[in-house]
Amino acid sequence: MSDLLQRLCRRLDYQFKNPALLTQALTHRSFGAQNNERLEFLGDGLINFVIGAELYDKQIRAEEGALSRLRASLVREETMALIGRELELGEVLHLGESELKSGGYRRDSILADALEAVIGAVFLDTGFDAARKVTLHVYAAFLSNLPDHETLKDAKTRLQEVLQAQSRALPVYEVLSESGPPHKREFVVRCSLSDAVETTQSAGPSRRIAQQRAAAMMLEKLSENAHA
Amino acid sequence: MSDLLQRLCRRLDYQFKNPALLTQALTHRSFGAQNNERLEFLGDGLINFVIGAELYDKQIRAEEGALSRLRASLVREETMALIGRELELGEVLHLGESELKSGGYRRDSILADALEAVIGAVFLDTGFDAARKVTLHVYAAFLSNLPDHETLKDAKTRLQEVLQAQSRALPVYEVLSESGPPHKREFVVRCSLSDAVETTQSAGPSRRIAQQRAAAMMLEKLSENAHA
Incomplete structure (x- = not known):
């Protein structure tokens, strides 16, 4: 095993019995048929479950939606890409020629997929408990510093809750225009309150995204007014 | 533990150390605060991972998309609701008054959620290996009789693949009309092939669904023509 791979194993706090699994986990599909796509599928499910179970355990008062x-x-x-960068996965990835040239080792999706594949490889190498341990190890900084789950709500949900708490009517979203070719549509959406003159307006590549942006702007407006 | 619950445990091939966990798993939120929503979150992730890992293991040639x-x-x-019905979960659910009256014990979503919560409860009761074993036990019939993963592809994907295999141009989808109030929009979409006169047309509550339906109709047309 190369020095770089040994360093990676130290950072994972895990030694592979079968190092070929680690090599496969670090091989992008652009490099060849023996790549990390199936391992990524395995690791994705494992990380999802392990992180969920950890949150269940630690956030004993959080409801299902917050979890x-x-x-x-x-x-x-x-x-995941942030974690992949901390592990310096980009330096040990096997990428095909074109991905190498276009800087694939820096790309979020490739780093996140490689992290999932590495966790999947640990699971195949030793089993669930070891893979869980490595997952919690690489996630330690994030798990000990969780965001407030309220701020993770999307803007439309938060706006609705703010208005309901004040017994006000729900916001109305209207599509003002829709333009551009099929692969590059632009939607312009207006958010208005029936009991106030304030409106906000925003554009986005889908109706949903434009609505979320308009809702975020309305939330800001409401909070400015409240503090004015 | 009641006879009905004992029968359920025999069907799960699992005995709870802490039967209160099973009771909570069978309690819908309409019944009270001590309900199964958090357990459902836990079980959902576990089932997802366990079934994924089993498919990884058994379908050694399947690519990530097929898995x-x-x-x-x-x-x-x-x-999940089918499995919940086989386990007769509906007979042991704790539902609030209104859900009982409206036949909630027959509803897919409530049965599926209860199944997830029961698996989550097994995990908390004994750990991952036991919960994995119960999951594979209740899924045995489905796992031994997997559908052909090709037929699980959505219609737009399959239509694209059929056309590419014949070196033909990709289909074009156009929205012909969009009508109805915001909560009940109807989209009419046309699917056409640039190298043929065939078009198909379908309606649906979203652009995506209308496109999928039009693609499915086009696939049928192409297969009729091929067999004509």
Whole structure:
């Protein structure tokens, strides 16, 4: 095993019995047929379950919705890519020529997939308990510093809750325009309150995203007014 | 423990050390605060991982996409509700008054959630290995009779693959109309092939669903033509 791989194993706090599994976990599909896609599938499910079970255990008062939002924030690509970067997975990835040239070793999706595959490889190498231990080890910083699950709610949900708490009517979202070619649509959405003159307006590549942005702007407006 | 609960445990091939966990798993939120929602969160992740790992193990030639589709078909609400019905979970559920009256014990979502919660309860009661064993036990019939993963592909994907295999151009989807109030939109979509006169047309509550339906109709048309 190379020095770089040995360093990775120290960072994972895990020694592979079968190092070929680790090599496969670090092989992107652009490199060849013996790649990490199936291991990624395995690791994805494992991380999802282990992180969920840990949150269940630690957040004894959190309801199901809060647990789901917390888990989603921890298992999303962005978070996994951060962990992949800390482990310096980019330096030990096997990438095909074109991915190498285009800087694939820096890409979030490739780093996140490799992290999942490495965890899947640990599971195959030794079993569930070892894979759980490695998962909790690489996630330690995130698990000890969880975000407030309220802030993880999407803007439309938060806006609705804020208005309901004040016994006000629900916001109305209207699509003002829809334009652009099929693969690059742009939606412009207006959010308005029936009991106030405030409106906000935002654009996005889908109706849903444009609505969320308009809701976020309305939330800000409401909080500015409250503090004015 | 009641006779009905004992029968359930025999069907699960599992005896609870702490029967209170089973009772909680069978308690719907309409019944009270001590309900099965958190256990459901736990069991959902466990089933997802265990079924995925089993497919990984058994389907050694399946690619990641095929594994994902197979898993999705096994962990969807409909399948879980079938298993819940075989276990006769409906007879041992604790439901609130209104759910009882409206026949909640027959509803897919409530049965599927209860199955997830029961598996979550086994995990808390004894640990991962026991919960895995119970999961594979209740899923045995489905796992020994897996659908062909090709048929699980959505219609747009299959249509694209059929056309690519014949070196033909990709289908074009157009929204012909969009109508109805916000909570009950209807989209009419046309699917056409640039190299043929055939078009199909379908409606649905979202653009995506209308497209899938139009693609399914086009697939049927192509297969009729091929057999004509």
